[in-house]
Amino acid sequence: MALRRFDIEAGGDRFAFKPETEEKIAFWRGKYPADKQRSAVIPLLWLAQKDNAGWLSEPAMREVADRLEMPYIRVYEVATFYTMFRLQPVGKHHVQLCGTTPCQLRGSEGLKEVCKKEIGKPMYVTDDQRLSWEEVECLGACVNAPMVQINDDYYEDLTPESLSAILGRLRNGVDVAPGPQIDRVNSAPEGGTTVLTEPSLFDGSRNKVAALPNLPQPPAPQPTPEATGKPEVKGPTNVHREEPAKVNDRAEPVKPEEARASAFDDLKRINGVGPKYEQMLNDMGVTQYAHMAAWSQAKVDEVEKLLGFNDRIDREKWVAQAQLLAAGKFDEHDREYGRGKD
């Protein structure tokens, strides 16, 4: 970072915010109490820079200081501390070229050469006032390296050729679409996706098990284990859910009243079932109290074996608990067995 000083000559002696900026200034100042107005110095400097063709002149900085009733030196300190405040004139299109390691590894050195050739030294403004450039530290778009920021937009996945083309177009007053400059959407793979490309994954045609309990079934009739069409539980099935919709979003706590209507009951309410077991039970297709209430002794033995413990289901009377809960007798259940912990 080189010495940063105001370009006094280029700054002239006058600066005024644009009338339409006043609203934004009022917005930022409104965020701070009357005696802490100086907290708004950075947003105001930023607005001043926007209103002053992309750089902060000395009168512009003074204007900000006067508005916030700050000594000039205090604003000067802030303006020189943050390199995003440019103290020298810049072109209409100011290129901030990322030179930090990921971009460098992906070829930002080559881009630098382009800038030097097409524009000149850093912070030099071309004679037509259209272009200038500087090297900056990481702009946080490493996945699309190498990249530059031109005014407010990112231009990513550049090559010397594409950057050169962009600069040429900007110089001629032609707009360039921001974003990746190769065949790629945002940060998606180049040339399109290479996995999960089967159309049937997305058209719903593979959604054979329409009756899966974990699918939203708005006016769902109480499904029985038989009706779910779930295969017999033989082991951890690690069911692959075809539908990516967030039907299994259990972050929302289910209120007891709603539990019956929902496809998922809060199995944790059963004393003895924790989040882990609930997940395992859900994976077996057991998602409702009713499912468990209908368990036969043989089924209980089978599940115990699967969960890897002996006699616990009997001892803690999961089935009896589930029967109460399935019948909606929550209070009675809590009295009898105690409410299960989450």
Place this chain on the structure above:
Amino acid sequence: MSDTFKLNIDGQEVEVPKSYTLMQACEEVGAEIPRFCYHERLSVAGNCRMCLVEWEGAPKPIASCAEIVGNMRPNKDGSAPIIRTKGAYVEKARNGVMEFLLINHPLDCPICDQGGECDLQDQAVAYGRADSRYDENKRAVEDKNMGPLVKTIMTRCIQCTRCVRFVAEVAGVEEIGMISRGESAEITTYLEKSLTSELSGNVIDLCPVGALTSKPYAFNARPWELRKTSSIDVMDAMGAAIRVDAKGDAVMRILPETSEDVNEEWLSDKSRFVWDGLARQRLDRPYVRQNGKLHAVTWPEALDAVKAALSVNADEIGVVAGDLIEAEQAKAALDFFSGLGVKSTDCRPAGAQYGTSGVREHYLLNPTLAGVEESDALLLIGANPRIEAAVWNARIRKSWLWGNLKVAVIGEAADLTYPYDHLGTSPDALTSAAVVEFFKGAKRPMVVVGEAAVCRADGAAILAAALKLAQDTGAIAEGWAGYGMLHTAAGRVGALDLGFLPAEGGKATADILGSGLKTVVLLGADEVDLSKLGAAKVIYVGSHGDAGASRADVVLPCAAYTELSATYVNTEGRVQMTTRAVQPKGEAREGWAIFRALSAVMGKALSYDTADDLRAVLRGKAGENTPFSGRGYAPGAKGVAALSATLPAGGASLGSQPFKRAVADFYLTNPIARASRTMAECSALATSLDTAVAAE
């Protein structure tokens, strides 16, 4: 919860208040903690890391200046935390800090003015390595302009930010800042404009390295070849403690000394940089005007000329004492002239209307300079402490900033570096409802009248009204005398104490100068209107060739304040003494000795032959209580009783003319300052700045 906390520092148990910093606690047991950025009178920055100490159990060394004892916790077993300020751990930490500080610091000590009194130099010797391991390029920083007083060599800066904090907190003008960051960080004023504070010279003392040094003193001397003399400043009426550094017969520089009751450890720029005026325009031999031109003569010839001039009717003689007169000279002169029967003697060249009541407390700053820190409401009447007592202004600002002082002003609405209620510009505002409202609820009100308020026709009425206001608002109470005068001249209170005032039937300054007296004696009085003197014979006794000397018919050279041991009484009534640092110039004599010699020539020899005899007379006999009996303390609230009575208003009523400034130009108030090139430069700069502001 107890207010103290136990610490074990270097094996010594100590209990300190919780408000202490760890550094203060360490100093309590006598441990020496090196520091650069920390300063007692500034806020804590904690950025130099030199004050690291070891706290047993802490993962890292602790910056002791920024660690509040109240935030520390005892050990697990409840015992006091163990702090070590010595030992290999601390040494290594400080050694590392020092190495970093020296990375970019140039090794230009041989040409650095700070050399010999440099914190970095001293501490590098004490805590640093013997050699450098740094092979890279050093950083260089452009020098900055900070005005005619402060010279900058910014490559030497270690970014302690003491100067930034000083101008923002103490001086009250936010003009220095640190711009950019990291390796590019630089200390500068805004766009290299000059500092506009009257206290800017203090950043030179504060700078722990040679980055900010004295511009007038640059390359003049080395600290170890200077003779250092503790003395008293006479540039304003505060009587700040100073150290006069001299080489041979020249004063090389003036530095402040610590005096908590007066100037803390600051000094105004005028007091600090006036020393070049002590070597210019000096009167080093007597002169007598012959055929319209002043000719150098011998002392006997000059005294004969004076004798001739004084051989007129005593009523035709007038004496005006100037601003810098020391008590000894005033006493000898007064004794001499009253021996001749002269009645027209006055020590108020600007025509101030104080001193006539015979009560000392009426013209003292009774609440005392330090007392403002106890006050909670201060009313300044026709006073601008920023230019009349710049260092005191910093103390007012401190009380406003950190204490609960509020300030109101009746008079010129100047920038005092702190906000105040402006209650009016003219004396009639003294009786307004706003003043009563301002003092409502104040426990320690303070009314201070400035010189400008009493140098006018209604001056006596203003004084009376101000005293009445103080009495009415409860400013005069047991243990608190909240009424005072802020003087502008160092010699004034001493002369008033001696009664250097018109005797019964005598004339005051304006009449002495303007009523066609035959002989007028000016004791260093140059700021008076000399144009109406007419054909009067003028005898000038003073140290500098200024307005008075150029009008004079006889010039008697006397010593300046650095050249004699003399008594001054500051605006609080604090009796202090200067110390002779250098010899008087040429044939100049101490002021009192001139009048002793004159008295012999006139055949009415004064009773004292030495300065000590004279001072014994001043002090009075054993058991007698005169203003000069004690030394070094301010009477303060002792004068409450005398202030309870009302003061005669002198006939005039409070006028509606606005108050004027007492001091037109801070930098040029007296002959010494007017002889100083540095002060002239500062004055020119300040004037141009004033004009620029006015133009906006």
